Amino acid sequence: MEPRAIIEVDGADIKWNDFLSLSVENTVYLAADSFECTLNNSLMLSDWLRKNQEVRIYLGYVKNIHEWDKSQLNHIFTGKIDGVKPNFDSSKTVRIIGRDYSETMIDTEYSVSYNDASSSDIANLLAQKYGLKPIVTATDNKVDRDMWINKKEWEVLQGLADEEGFVCYVTKDKELYFGERNANESAIDTFVYTQGLKSNCKIEFDDSSIDVINKVTVRHWIHKRKQLIEASSQNDFLISQMGQTKERIEYVAKATTDGIAKGYADKLLKEYSRQVVTGNGTRYPGNPNLYAEGIVNTVNCGRFSGSYYLNKVVHQLSKNEGYINTFDITNVRPDDAQQYRSDIYENNGKKY
Template sequence: MSSPRGLIEVDGQLLRWPDLISIRVIGTLYMAADSFEVKVNNSLMLSDWFKKNQEIKIYLGYVQDPNRWYKNELEHVFTGKIDGVSPSFSGDMTCRIIGRDYSAPFLDTTFTVAYAERTASQIASLLCSKYGLTPNITSTTEIIDRDMYQNRKEWEILQSLADHEGFICYVDKNKTFYFGQRDLSDEEIEANLFYRMGFKSNCQIDFDDNAVDSFNQVTVRHYTQKQLIEGTAKNDTLIESMGQVKERVYYSSKVKTQAEAKQLADKLLPEFSRYVITGKASKMAGVPTIACEKKVSVAGCGRFDGNYYVERYDLTLNKQGFLMGLDITSLRPDEAEQYRQDLYSSDSSILGSSRKLGSGTL
């Protein structure tokens, strides 16, 4: 029978398994950084070794022999940097380290490069090289208006540019900077969620099926020289199913003509009219290969059975076990705009030695 295990590697050196108390990794989509929290036994003053900005890699998974195992048996799930070190010099002598992935510097830094005519891919390349990441950037040709990328956080700019081009943008666990089309080919089921199905049962899950935040008509509006510029887009199918028109009015100074207003309304409608079922699954065994936009299947929940996309995951490993929580949605998350909330400001966020680290894994 396999046993859950985990390792952290700090600046290339592995922390011994006996020194680890718990590991937690939260993954989310696009605008928010993936984040981690590691708690260790500090009786040997490991807090003297941990420093801000050290690189950390996290490995999680299952091993066949819990008494003799190696790093290559685990899944590499996270790479980032330490943001904070919090030792507790009390009865328990522990140390907590927290941090984020390599999108964090973009989230923290305002773009201040002097104005020049640039395309979206040129701006992406400029920022990618600034932080020494490996580029995987799709070339674009349209020159971007300076207003889109002046005096804003770098990650906000990159996400806006990605939206503009119909792309997504993220930094993966291998420090590759991706700016390009979403991969729609991966439809493999990564995990199966069972509720009230005897010995197969493996989770608890809550669903939400409502139209509180769903709009079936979007109107883009702008006043210029006392003239109204306006364009409207509507979802007739959703209007019929909801039994009424539910309109969202969006003001934009960027639109200069009725045609531009209509074009922007057409673009915004799919985002504002998302009529989806969402769910929160908990108390299930950790799956180290889980990732945002991966698919999971649900069974045992009546009409809510089916396949869902992951939009957030929470992996927690300690000496008692390896558990996972998921936020899921019935439709593929199509718009990065939905997820523009840094985990640092979220209630669910993680963030709110004289002896060197050993090189062994046992």
């Protein structure tokens, strides 16, 4: 089995002979999935390639390198070109970079105001605006005006998803998903460590208290009654151990009373106050079925063996080095990618 990729640009396939290298990064929810591809530019592909052209990427393995086609590969990405970068030197190559269909909403200021709109109304409007198929769960709570002032469209959607207890992302099939988190608990791969050449991965683990939360506050604004529902739960032992309070605020639409909010706060605190073990590494060979928030097992890693969630997966394929994955993992299910928010919204001009 040999790794192969097809880069489809505006419906036309780039020839394998012109392909040099590819990197596709898949992250959890808020951050856009992105790609970077380097091509042979001997035939002046750079004259044809343009910003905003649609790109579909297919990746996988084939049995017969002389007879294969796109149907044998996995469709792993759909998005648009953000930049075309030809290099006129001895190599004569062209590099294209881009992001998935959330990229326009990440870059665009929210400009429409409503007096009587729900979260799902806004999700449906933005799906229609960008030609995405809406997979939107209907909601009743009306959106407060402060939710969209001076914010990007994607930031508004993520904030609304938080309030409803939802997640929001764009799929490779050009769907805008706004609804409950899909709870798939089946492992999609196993990373095995063995001294010598038999390992299929290299992982460095980190067991620390950096991401541990010792206080959770649950809030819900009931628009009709102009009432704030709020309750907190904290772990005093962890606070004394850590020497500080590390609080996370969660907006839960189902918290309609202080008592219900307290129940959610107690439940979330148990999850967030667990000691977080993270890891990062590489795996050989690459697996096109790996995706962010998927579950993987680690074997022969002592007390670090077990099940982990993928925070980030990077698929890297080149003709010189073959196909590998790099990845980040955590033993606690990642939340709605809050760890990416400051990176995206404090560095709006930086796409990568």
